[in-house]
Amino acid sequence: MKVLFFIVFFLLCYNLTAHSQNDVLKGKVYYSSNLNIDGIDRYFTYYIPLHFGEKDKNPLVILLHGLDESGQQLIKRSGGPFAVKADSSDYIIVYPDAIEGHWHALKNEYATTKDSVNDVTFISILIEYFTLQYGIDTKRIYAAGLNNGGKMALRLSCDIPYKITAVAAIAAADTITTTKCGNSVSVMNTEKYLSQKTFSSDPSAINELWNFFLSKEKK
16 A cells, blocks of 8 residues: 555656556667656656566666767667666666756756756666666666766766666766755766766776676675
């Protein structure tokens, strides 16, 4: 009854509708879906690892694309290497889409639209969705982003630290830091990869990112 109450409350509070594959999921496959949040359709693509279903719970990685991109573009450029990592460690990867290619990562950024697009709420509900739908391990939820997406990952560490295990910001200006918000989420913030293309074309960069997440797993 508690679970049923939570689900009903969740739907009423966020005006959320989900369209997803409720049949048996196949491993090593990409799926697409959307959530309607505050009257706005928010789209995302997610990768189910090869051995999905063989363990009780899977970790979740949220990969946030860079400025003027989409989740599909990030998959096209880097999906292969990330899928290999996901298959080897049983991670589900989700690639959300920002509205018009821009994450609203700063509370005072783009003031004309910040009230109508709440990306923190989108990611927070996305985490709830995957937890309820696929039994995600809530102690192993990670977010990483490139430039504007990296800023968004940093903001998540400040705004919803109770839902995030660790975040990684790649080629993102250090405009939001955990020293400002005082939360204990582990953060990797690197400027070594000066562009999203540089990062995506460097296998060692993806290895560094994945090893960071693996090192921060909560037991």
